[in-house]
Amino acid sequence: MAPAVIAKIRWWLEDxxxxxxxKEFLAxxxxxxxxxxxxxxxxxxxxxxxxxxxxxxxxxxxxxxxSPNEAYESVQFIMTQVDFGWLIRSIHSWAxxxxxxxxxxxxxxxxxxxxxxxxxxxxxxxxxxxxxxALGFGFSGYLLPWNTISYFATRVGTDIAAVVPLIGPPLARxxxxxxxxxxxxxxxxxxxxxxxLPGITTLVLLLHLALVQKWNISVPPKVEEEYQRKGxxxxxxxxxxxxxxxxxxxxxxxxxxxxxxxxxxxxxLGQKADPFAPAPAGIRPEWYFLAPFYTLKLIPSxxxxxxxxxxxxxxxxxxxAAWACLPFWASRRDGTIRTRLVTGAGVLLVSYxxxxxxxxxxx
Amino acid sequence: xxxxxRGIVYWLLGGGLIGSLASFLYPVLRYIRPPEVAQAAVSEAxxxxxxxxxxxxxxxxxxxxxxxxxxxxxxxxxxxxxxxxTHLACIVQYQxxxxxxxxxxxxxxxxxxxxxxxxxxxxPLEPFDVHLRDGEVIVSxxx
Numbered sequence: 216m217a218p219a220v221i222a223k224i225r226w227w228l229e230d231x232x233x234x235x236x237x238k239e240f241l242a243x244x245x246x247x248x249x250x251x252x253x254x255x256x257x258x259x260x261x262x263x264x265x266x267x268x269x270x271x272x273x274x275x276x277x278x279x280x281x282s283p284n285e286a287y288e289s290v291q292f293i294m295t296q297v298d299f300g301w302l303i304r305s306i307h308s309w310a311x312x313x314x315x316x317x318x319x320x321x322x323x324x325x326x327x328x329x330x331x332x333x334x335x336x337x338x339x340x341x342x343x344x345x346x347x348x349a350l351g352f353g354f355s356g357y358l359l360p361w362n363t364i365s366y367f368a369t370r371v372g373t374d375i376a377a378v379v380p381l382i383g384p385p386l387a388r389x390x391x392x393x394x395x396x397x398x399x400x401x402x403x404x405x406x407x408x409x410x411x412l413p414g415i416t417t418l419v420l421l422l423h424l425a426l427v428q429k430w431n432i433s434v435p436p437k438v439e440e441e442y443q444r445k446g447x448x449x450x451x452x453x454x455x456x457x458x459x460x461x462x463x464x465x466x467x468x469x470x471x472x473x474x475x476x477x478x479x480x481x482x483x484l485g486q487k488a489d490p491f492a493p494a495p496a497g498i499r500p501e502w503y504f505l506a507p508f509y510t511l512k513l514i515p516s517x518x519x520x521x522x523x524x525x526x527x528x529x530x531x532x533x534x535x536a537a538w539a540c541l542p543f544w545a546s547r548r549d550g551t552i553r554t555r556l557v558t559g560a561g562v563l564l565v566s567y568x569x570x571x572x573x574x575x576x577x578x
Numbered sequence: 579x580x581x582x583x584r585g586i587v588y589w590l591l592g593g594g595l596i597g598s599l600a601s602f603l604y605p606v607l608r609y610i611r612p613p614e615v616a617q618a619a620v621s622e623a624x625x626x627x628x629x630x631x632x633x634x635x636x637x638x639x640x641x642x643x644x645x646x647x648x649x650x651x652x653x654x655x656x657x658x659x660x661x662x663x664t665h666l667a668c669i670v671q672y673q674x675x676x677x678x679x680x681x682x683x684x685x686x687x688x689x690x691x692x693x694x695x696x697x698x699x700x701x702p703l704e705p706f707d708v709h710l711r712d713g714e715v716i717v718s719x720x721x
Contacts, residue, residue, distance in 0.1 A: 367668055371683055374667040385611070393612045395643065491638050491645050493661070493671030494682040511666070512684045514698055522700040524666060 244454035246431075249438045254324035256465040257317050258427070263466045264314035265420070267473070268352070271307040272409065279359070281405035283398040286361035287487040294484060301481050308482035310473055311353055315503050317469075318346050326541070326561040330433035332552050336542040338430060341423040343539045348416045353501060355408040358401060366488035368500050369404070370396050375511075378525050379532070396490065436554065499575060506568045507531055509575030538564070620644075622718035628710060636672020636679075639717065645669055646706055646717055647679065651690065658706035658717045659692045665699040679703065 229235060246255070278297060280289040293300035322342065325331055331339040358369045373396065377387035392399030434449050442449045452458055500508050507527070514523040521529075537544070545557045620642030631637060636649040638661045645661035649672050659679065661669050668683035678695065679688040686697035693702045707718045 367683060370668060371666045388612060389610060391612075393615065399612060490669075491640055491661075492669065493638055493647075494668040496682045498668075498682050508684075512698065516665075516694060516698050516700040523698045524700070 241455045242453075245451040246454055246458045247434045247438075247449045248452045249434065249449060251324075251328055251435055251438065254320075254328060255432055256462055257321040257324060259462045260465055260469050261314055261317040261321055262420075263469060264310050264317060264473075265416075267310045268307065268314060269413070271303050271310065274303050275307060276409065281359065281401055283361055283401055283488075286359060286401060287484070290360045290484055294481075302477060305477035305481045306473060309476045309480075311356065312501070312503075313469070313473060313476075315349050315353060318349050319503075322346060323561060323565060326557060328433070328435040329545075329552055329554055329557065330435070331542040331545065332433070332436075333542070333546060333550065335426070335430050335433060338423060338426040339542050340539060341419055341426060344419050345416065345423060348412055348419065350503065352408065352412050352416075353503065355404040355412065357501065358404045359408065360484060361401060361488045362485040363488050363492070363495060364485055364498060366396065366490070367494045367498055368504075369400065371500075371508075373400075375524065375528060378522070378528050380525070380529065436552065502572060502576070505575035506571035509571045509578070512575075620719075622716055625715050625717050628713050628715055631715065634674045634677075636674070638669060638671070641706070641717055647672060647703075648708065648715065648717060649679075649690065651677075656708035656710075656715070657690055657692075658708045659688075659703035660706070661703075663699055664694075664701040664703065665697070670703070 246252075275293065278289055278293045278300070280286060290304065293304055295301075297303075325339065325342065354368075354372055358365045373387050373390045376390055377383045379386060388394065390400070390403070391397070392403040438449060499505060510531075511524060511527050514527050516523050518526050541557065541560075545553050547553060623639070623641045623646075625639035625641075625646075625648060631648065631650045633650055633653055636647055638645045639648050640646075647659050647661040647670055649657045649659075651657065659670075663670050663681040663683065663686055665681065665684055665686050668681050670679050670681045670686070670688070672678075673680050677690060679690070679692070680686070681688075681697070681699070684698050686699040687695045688699070688703055689695050691702075692705050694700075705720055707720050709716050709718070
């Protein structure tokens with residue numbers, strides 16, 4: 216095509232879409248650059264992995280059939296008969312795990328860099344909702360292959376929901392689509408996984424990104440103080456192309472890691488679920504549910520007047536609520552931040568998750 | 579006068595809006611709640627021939643739509659319990675080498691009377707009766 220024609224099409228598109236405003240905006244957008252800048256990339260990497268999940272999820276939908284008689288067989292068909300089916304499914308499973316890992320890294324980097332502080336409370340809250348949605352994706356997607364481990368994970372997970380005080384029994388019934396795990400549960404979880412959760416996630420994600428854009432990326436208090444002492448401004452780099460190119464590099468590295476994991480360690484399918492078979496020895500959930508899993512193992516059957524699992528669910532609920540409210544209890548009345556308290560709470564939580572996950576895995 | 583009339587209009591509009599929203603939401607909420615499916619009340623089930631169950635073995639069998647753990651301890655010593663762990667609803671199994679009932683999910687252990695020995699289960703397993711009829715094993719609800 217002649218350059219003149221290309222230029223004309225480009226002008227036409229720019230004019231009709233108003234791209235000048237976008238270009239102008241991007242030309243002026245900048246990002247702070249300092250010793251902790253690398254942690255900024257994990258939010259973007261999580262977003263990238265979400266994109267991979269959407270893409271591979273759509274590809275899996277072409278063959279997957281959500282019924283107890285066909286689900287396992289259809290995944291088996293994808294993995295053994297469809298060209299590169301094993302790879303697509305393996306990428307979907309590995310990317311799901313990596314996405315949750317990078318979401319956790321992103322969250323803890325926000326905590327340790329104190330990026331949750333005013334005026335970014337809503338950015339934090341929407342991020343926590345997104346993490347909850349990611350765990351929801353993990354939980355609902357886990358059942359879809361209808362294999363032994365996913366069947367028992369869903370039995371345990373929905374039974375945990377059943378012990379939530381007051382709303383537990385109707386909530387469990389709603390999740391299971393009946394009184395027990397059945398085809399109704401599979402259909403519901405499929406609906407949650409491919410329609411409800413993606414819809415909600417897209418909306419919350421847009422809000423999260425809009426808030427990041429509105430309040431810009433935070434500079435850690437220590438870095439701010441350091442530059443204030445020197446009487447200098449924190450250096451900034453242009454968003455386009457500097458930051459974007461660095462982020463793209465991070466995405467490329469992530470893609471390489473994902474490709475290696477998916478190709479060298481293909482995700483296994485296991486045995487087809489049998490509602491009348493005992494839970495196999497050594498059964499355990501995905502790594503991100505290991506800490507609560509092991510905690511539930513340790514809590515005795517009764518503590519005072521409460522049954523152990525009820526106490527566990529109440530404690531997890533309170534912990535999650537306290538964690539979600541972090542920006543509010545972290546700030547003093549004069550607006551300063553209780554950095555030591557937050558760092559201590561963050562270290563405690565990371566230690567709890569790491570130690571209990573390791574114990575849950577090996578014991 | 580003007581403001582009170584405006585107030586009434588606001589109340590009517592607001593009330594109408596809330597009423598219409600509730601009328602949309604109510605059927606949706608009712609719809610997402612799964613209906614109760616009537617299940618045939620099972621009081622006993624024939625679960626197989628006696629020779630299908632070796633001595634010192636356990637097997638999860640169907641009792642209607644529910645799993646029941648049937649254990650044969652000796653040629654004439656049979657036990658049956660609900661196979662659903664009272665902790666978080668995993669399916670339990672019989673461990674012949676240790677002669678106990680075990681849940682692999684959270685390490686709950688029950689004795690051969692269904693009582694909790696260790697681990698997090700809060701209640702014993704529900705017992706069932708077992709009797710033999712014409713070489714067949716019959717599991718029935720305990721009265």
